[in-house]
Every structure is written in C-alpha cells, then in structure tokens.
Amino acid sequence: MSAVDRQLEELHETITEAVPADISVTEVKYEGPELVVYTRDPKRFARNGDLIRDLASQLRKRITVRPDPAVLSRPDKAREAVMRVIPDEAGVTDLDFHEDTGEVVIEAEKPGLVIGRHGSTLREIAQEAGWTPEVVRTPPIESSTVSNVRNFLKQQREERRDILERVGRQIHREKMSDEEWVRITTLGCSREVGRAAFILSTPETRILVDAGDKPGSDDVPYLQVPEALGAGATNIDAVVLTHAHLDHSALVPLLFKYGYDGPIYTTEPTRDLMGLLTLDYLDVAAKEGRTPPYDSEMVREAINHTIPLEYGDVTDIAPDIKLTLHNAGHILGSSISHFHIGDGLYNVAFSGDIHYEDTRLFNGAVNDFPRVETLVLESTYGGRNDYQTDQADAEAHLKEVINETVEQDGKVLIPAFAVGRSQEIMLVLEEAMRKGEIPEMPIHLDGMIWEATAIHTTYPEYLRDDLRDRIFHDDKNPFLAEQFNQVDGGEDERQDIADGDPAIILSTSGMVTGGPIMSWLEHLGPDPKSTMVFVGYQAQGTLGRRIQSGWDEIPISSGGGRSERLSLEVDVETVDGFSGHADRQGLEDFVKTMNPRPEKILCVHGDERSTQELSSALYHKYDIRTFAPKNLETFRFV
Amino acid sequence: MSAVDRQLEELHETITEAVPADISVTEVKYEGPELVVYTRDPKRFARNGDLIRDLASQLRKRITVRPDPAVLSRPDKAREAVMRVIPDEAGVTDLDFHEDTGEVVIEAEKPGLVIGRHGSTLREIAQEAGWTPEVVRTPPIESSTVSNVRNFLKQQREERRDILERVGRQIHREKMSDEEWVRITTLGCSREVGRAAFILSTPETRILVDAGDKPGSDDVPYLQVPEALGAGATNIDAVVLTHAHLDHSALVPLLFKYGYDGPIYTTEPTRDLMGLLTLDYLDVAAKEGRTPPYDSEMVREAINHTIPLEYGDVTDIAPDIKLTLHNAGHILGSSISHFHIGDGLYNVAFSGDIHYEDTRLFNGAVNDFPRVETLVLESTYGGRNDYQTDQADAEAHLKEVINETVEQDGKVLIPAFAVGRSQEIMLVLEEAMRKGEIPEMPIHLDGMIWEATAIHTTYPEYLRDDLRDRIFHDDKNPFLAEQFNQVDGGEDERQDIADGDPAIILSTSGMVTGGPIMSWLEHLGPDPKSTMVFVGYQAQGTLGRRIQSGWDEIPISSGGGRSERLSLEVDVETVDGFSGHADRQGLEDFVKTMNPRPEKILCVHGDERSTQELSSALYHKYDIRTFAPKNLETFRFV
C-alpha cells in the first residue's frame, strides 16, 4: 500500500469517528488540493450544520462532501427539490446534474442568492436534494470564451477527475528529503521585459511560475535547461500563472506539448483570459505566416489542467508548499503568488505585474502578508525617472482631447489592449458622458475588446468593490451603457462609422501591430479632423511607436503581398497615466508599506537600467538586500 | 550517416590527400580526444619525419598513427627490432604487444632514452618494427597501486577502446545550440571546506568539476539536483578531477553507480592516487561499520573511464570546450583546470587546491594563462589573519623539536597524510640528516605513506624540477635513502621500534582518526620522553585536534567494542608551515601576479568567514568582482 493510500485510510477512519454514528462514510479520496468524502447519507451530512467546517479545521484540509452514487435521487426529482429551495430572483439559467460525482452545477445570474448567508441556501439544497451543489455566475454579457470553457470542462469531466486525483496524490505524497533549502532560478524576464519564467525549488518540489513570450522578439524562456524541462517534464511539479498577459502565459500550453502533465494554479478569470489570448496568439502567428509553437489542442490541455484558486485561499500544492494568490491590481484575475515553504521555513512572493494604487477597474495590489522573506518584484517602470501622470490628470487630458476633436467634427481613434486598458477607458468614457463632461456619442469597440469586457463582467468579484456592486445591478452596470457598440459588421460597419457623426473607437491591437486597428487607420488616418490617441506603452519597433513619434507616412498592406503607403493627416496625441503597471513611485510605495518588509528583493521584469536603478534605490532607502538578476541564475535562500 | 561519421569520412579524405601517394590510410576514428589513423604503411609513415606533426597542426587535432592489423609483423620479430633500437641504458623492464591496435607498450626505467630527442627514438622504433610504441616508467620504488592500475587497464583494453570511441564521438558531435552562455553551479564546497563539486554548463555541455566528501561530516555534494544527476546520468558530459584528495575525489566512483558512463579527465598520478585513496576510503568505512556508498568495482570503473592529460595539453572535451590542466603545487598531479569555452567566448579556471610558493616537492601553482575571465579560487586560508609560518622557519622548528627529543632519548611521532605532507617531511628529514642538522636515525613510515611515496617516484615529471633530476639518478633519489623503513611487520615491528633507540615515525591517519597512528599512540602515548608533532591541519571533532588542544586522557578501543582510557604523557608539539595550501598571503599573491587578471572570482573551499574575508579583500585590493557563493547557487557569465 502506498503512503498516500495509507494516509487516506487513516483519514477515512478519523472522519468515520468524527461524524455522528448514523452517517456513513463510504470513500475518501484526493482531488487536487481537496479531500473528497463520499457518504450514503448526504442529507444528514448537510443537516449537521458545521460538520464539514469542523472536519476541515480538524484535518487542516479543504473538504468536499459528495453523495455516494448508489444513493443519488433521480435528476428530475432532484431538479424539483433544487428549484424549490432557490429563490426566483436568483435567476437560474442552467442546472447540470453529474451522476458520476453527485454534483449539480447551478448557473445563476445572482449566485449570491443560491449560496445564501454563510452558505445556508447551499446547505439547504444538499439537504433537500441529496446532491452537492456548485454555483457559477451567468455572464451578464454573453461571453463565448466563458461558455466555451465551461462546455469544454463539462465534456472533460471524467478525464479531469483523473487528472485531479493524480495531482491530489502528488500533492499529498510523503516527503522524501530531510534537507531544507529554497532556490529561485531565472529562466527569463531578468534585465528584460517579457518571457517571464521562474523556477522555485526545494529538495522536494519544483514550481514553474509563469511561461511567457517576449513581445517584439522571438526569444522564449530557457525552458530546456536541466533545472526546468531539460530534466524531463516530470521534473516540474506544478505551474503557477500570475496573470493572463502573453508575456506571462503564452508558452504555458507549450509545456503540455513537451510532456508536462501536472496542474496549473491560477484564478478562474486568468484561466479564461489565457484561453482567449493564447488562441488569439496562435491565430496571429498563423496569419503572419509563422508556425505556431503549439496548436489549440494544447490550449485545451492547459485549461483542463487548471485548478482555479480564489484570492486568499491557502492551498497545499506540494508536500512542502502552500500557495496563496492575492490581488495584484494589474488586470482581471492578476495575482501576487505567495509561497509558504516548509513548516514555517521560508516565504517567497512573486509580484507578477502589479498596480499599487486603486484604479477604476481594480483595487490596488495587496502588500500585506503573514510572512515574506523574499519578494520577486516587477520593475517595468523601475527607472530613476519613471514617474507617470496621475490618473485624474490623465482622464482630464483624455476628455480635453475628445472635446476638441468633437468640436471640429472628427472622430477619436484609440488603439488599446483588449484586456484591462480598454475596460478602464470604457469606465472613464461612460462616466464622462453620464456627467456631461464630454458629449454623448457612440463608443465603438472593435477586436477582442467586447469579449474581454464580457469576461470581466462574469467575474465581478475580481473588480474594484464599488464597480462590483454596480455590475450586480443590471441598470447600473456601466459596461451595459447604451453608448457601447460592438463592431461585428466588418468593413461595411467600419465604413458607415467612418462616414458618420463624431464617435469614439477603441480598437485592438494596442501597439498597432495588426488587427482591426489597421483598418481604422485606413479609414481615419487621412482625416485631419480626427484624432488618434495613444493611452498605452508603445514598444520599440512597433508601428504604434512610429506613429507616436511623428511618422506621417506608413506602409499599408493592400493584399496580395503588395503594400502601399498611406499618408497620415490625423492628429496624433499621447495620454499618459493609464498604465496597468505601478510607476516608480508605486513600486517604492508598495515596498515601503509592505507588511512585513521582505529581507530580499529580486528586481525583474524591467530592462537592465530599470532593474538596476530600482534595486539600488530600494537597497539605499529601505536597507533591503536587493538584486537585479540575469537570466539563468540561481539564488539560494535558507 | 551521422554527423560524426560524415566528419570522419571527410578527415579520411583530407588525410589521404595530405600524405604521400605510397602511404595508404585504411581507417580514421576517434578515441577520446585523439584522432587515430590506421595505415598499411606504418614504417613509411614513421619515415616521413614531420608528417604526423604537420597533420596534427593542419587538422588541429591530436593524432595517433597505428598499423593496420593486417600488416603487423609477428611480436617476436617486432621484439627484436624494438630492442635493437632502444639503448641498453634505458633499462627496459617489460614489452607488451597489443595485436588489436598494433601498439607496443614499453616499460623502462629511463623512459627518456626510449623517447629520444624530440621523439627520434620512438620514430625509429615505429620505422623498424612497424608497431606503434608507447612508453611508461618502471616505478623506481615498487608500487602495488601503479602495477594494479596498469594490469587492470591491460585486461580492460577492449572495453576501454569502446569507451574511448564513444567518448570521442561525443566530443566531436555536432553543436546543437546557437545560444551562448556560461554558468557555474555550486553543488558543494561553498562557505565550507569539503564536498567539492561544481557544474560548468553551456547550452551544449555540462561538466562536473570534482565530487568529494566532507571530512568529519556525512554531508555529500548536491549531486541529485536537476542541474547534475537529477536530470539523468547522461546530463553530465564529462568529469574533471582537480586532484586526488578525498574532499575532491571520494564520490567520483559513486557517479558510475548512479549510471554515469562518461570520461574523467585528470592527470595520470591523480588517477592512481584516486585509486589508492578511494579504496582506502571504502576500507575505512567498512572497518568503522558504515555501509560504503559504493564498492571497489566502481573504483575500477572510474579508472577505466579516466582519460589522463598532461599539464599544458589543450584538449577538446566537448564541441564547445577545451580543457587544459596546469600545475597547482598542492599534491602530486594536482591541477588548476582551465576551460576555454566557445570560439574565444569565455574562459574559466578552477584552482582546485593550490600552493603558490615552491615547496620541496612541487613547483608553485601556475598563474599564467592565455585568458581567464572567471577564477574559482580555494580559500582554505583566506581569513584575515590566516598567515602561516614560512617553510624555513617551520623546518628549523621541526629540527629543534627532533633534536630535543633525541637528547632525552625519546622518539618522534608525526601523524601525517599519506599523500603530500609525508613526502615533504621525508625530504626535510633526509636533508637534515645528510647535512648533520639532526642525528642519523631510522625514519619509519607506517600506513599508506610508503605506497604513496612509490607513486610519487613513478611520476617525477610532476615533481619540482631539481627533485625530478635527483630521482632520475638512483644514487641521488632522496626517497631511497637508507634511513627510510616501511613498517610492514605489524604490531611486532612496532613494539620493537617502540622499545628501541631514538627514531622518527611518520604514520597515518593525519588527523588521528584511525589507522596505525592509533597503535603508535598506545606505544608512545605513555612515554614522557617522546614527542608527538602535528605538522598538518587538525579539523574540529578529530582526535588529533583534541590531543593538540591538551587532552591528556583519550579513549582507546581495546577490541570487542569495549574502550579503555589511555593517559598521555608524551610531549605534544605543533609545527606550523607545512600546509599544502596557499596561506592568505599566497592567495593574494596568486591573484596579484596572475596573468591576465580575472574579471570575476568566486571564493570557495573555505569556511564562511574565510571566503567572505578573502572575497572582500580581493575586491578592495584589485577591483575584481568577487563573490562568496553559497551551495546550490548558479552564476551566469556572458
């Protein structure tokens, strides 16, 4: 009998003893980080109010109780019982019964009403129906990504349970080593922005944090060194993804092509956004005639291996490591990944990308932890002079530009990233129109912006408190404002818009490197009354950067491999201050107010100058041991 | 056809074109770093004086020419021809004909006379006999180690040729990566003395430098991390052994138990000493009731996989790495390992253990290189105050102690390491007696000292110039002085010596942790007229350290697991200054006069204080970037 089986047998005995005599426990098994308890008496289990919570705290494990398949009521019976308990106002849109696990997945417009106060309604459902309820939100705006992911996972339930059981047994395996050390290896993203990838390793465990690409370059992280996949795909125990931006996520599906078969820990919105962005990444590669490094099947593998965590959940992901994700304030679902290693041995936090101040979309990054000895900190704006306009000034500037353009009867064209900056601008524009600071006019959303917005509204828990509350009420949901129009009529619609009255257009890609913005350039580029407004960072080598720096003639593909030149007459403006990254001040404030203050900081995710200047400043101001690592180095802690 | 086969075919063609038309080339293959050329016309080949040298420089390879087996003359005929050419004074003691390769191994007392001026006699042998001659020295003092190793390698010729061919093909494999980087990973020996083990890695190649144990501890190097054997035994391309001390070599045979099957590059005397010391290491473990980590079969594997290099040989050991060993002045065959990486990309030198000044036994360490960007430097005596008595003072002190002891009719007992310090002391004593500075009396050598001395005399090329010359003449060989007596009569002989006239006894182990010194303690420990003299470093926790620091009662095993206490009446003295390691001044001088001066230095092989103080001093004095790494860190260069 393996050590895990012995452990499960002991847990089975302990639980049997802990529950009342009239509750039978038929099986106990691991599924990912959770302990699943099967019972022939699910209703009695549910009736004993605090039983599960008490068990969880006694065993220090996350516990799910499921009915033994032998005692399941018929789904039609159960459906009636479930619907009897849930109030009508919850707006149930789907019920999905899984006889293999005795779970019923309830999709509802108002999940809170299905859960009830402290989970009381959920318990009542279990008690009445004898099935284990699980709740998801009906997207307030239809999202094909969300529904594709959910349908896919529905089809994959059996394979997924196998994966989860295997992962669960891995997590709870016996410790093999008596030694104690903690190391971080930089596989990318050091003295550069992009190709984020780090290995956190102990004698027991190796965790890969992120696996991204490098925008404007073919460089990929050093995944093939022995510290990572060079020692075989099973050398990596788990992947943790801080957020969905491609410079962190693009190569995650590739891991599965290399034979990786373990879990990905991340938030639910990051999982969905990763799906959206990596599929688009493959699409763009194909359109540009490059061979994509993997195919869409690998994206599905990645989704199937994802174990979603909520902010604040403390989760065992290895015999010696607990992971907790915290809000990073950067994009939807972005997280700071906090690792607690050993029994109080050491704590490491990877910032991922952070925004320290609150924005309209998100609460500012969390910098309060039980313990952190080493922080791996992004340094995008870590340079000595990387201070940004504050958001109020940025918004005023944007409104001014819009008003001037409208006065001369022009249109406003804003290239924007689908995820994050677009939604931030949408919120600014919606409020400005509501308050009469800019005239009411249509705001056209082109590219993936609308889809990304839909994903945002599916996960309001991840948005800033007051925005979340507004989304919960349809009539106050700012993204449902009637000005917003998704451009879904192709070139005809764009032509109509270009020929029409003043309007604002938000279109991808954010750095004018492809996508519908190219078409908008043709429509509006020659129009001296219109304005093109850059609201995000334009990387070296992109067309956006060229236009921003004054080029007035640009190449435009005219089909058939030929290209023409387009003269730009449009007014070009740059509005600073909408970045999703903390600026130099924000980074310093993050560290200054961090609780507890870390002993060591590795400055990464910035160019050589930014990482070194930030490293040096943090050392001198806060007397912390700081480093600006190079790629392929290993730092030992403990 | 593989890339290596294609390469060999091209070499075959090139060589055929380069040699005169009447010389046939039947086969060309790699054996380790050498290119072996088979010919049906070995005599004509030999007659064309500079042909081999010209080919070697044209192809930039080490070349060996061998007769095609089909054209070999009969061994008895060849024997006559060989003996006709070699002058009688060469003192040939054995001729060994290998029909598989057409080589004749000539063992002679004066190898120089078999080689001739610039190899002229060797060429003449080949020319007359049609066999390829190889010369080894007849040990001037019989060494069972040397003869065991030579006999073993004789039996293993076929397997060894297979190994060499496989290694040769590995070395000359096609480069697989376009990337360029150089890294060093510390697997041990960082902020500690012992368990030396480093990985030098490039995108193409991973070299393990040393694999030792840690005296007075069970700690072993971190060989199981993915950077080393955790990624599989084939992850390591080659092992380089700086010298035979167990803190560098003890675990080299273990690698073969773990599945390693590649080459070990080191000097010939280090190979033999490694055999001697690791077999003794297994012996000691068995005697102390510990399970040895491997058995003697693995020591033979290690010897069979060793490719001996001479100081100064520039040798391809991987597609992107050339290795050159240089004298380190520390013990017989000890080397500084210099790696030239890529085509002028980067150069790294590992000092191993060094002694910078000349000693009686060895020339001082080489510190002159074509290029070195990074130096990995031992720091045993790197501490701020680690200055040692100079050798002249140390010798005077030793002679004074001896004279005082003799005057009171006592005996002098010196615990000493078999390899290195013993021979140094032997030279001091022999000279002192010859010059009348101390009285003539027997010098008894107990334990492995005599055997180690025999190995020293087998390789006089590795000794200090003037000592080498003296060994070449039997009547001047100091190790053959009549005072020296190998104790081979066991306890009876020891009792006789203890009961007899004044004498000096050198006995292992050097730190009084076992071996015959324990018996000598019983004989002489209670004798107030005798003196025990420590001439080497006594580590914390050893009995030697306790006696040195004044213990006057020590436990002595009395057989059957019982132990008694022995009262020490013997006089205890410590004579500093015979260390095999550079002291703080020597380390500074090594760096100060190093040519060229390195850009970076990693200070290792010293305790935390020593490495940090040396690191700091070298930084401040010479403005070199210095580090005191921890174990399990990786540094990136380039």
Ligand SMILES: [Zn+2]
């Ligand atoms: Zn990001």
Ligand SMILES: [Zn+2]
């Ligand atoms: Zn990023």
Ligand SMILES: [Zn+2]
């Ligand atoms: Zn033979």
Ligand SMILES: [Zn+2]
């Ligand atoms: Zn040594």
Ligand SMILES: [Zn+2]
């Ligand atoms: Zn050493």
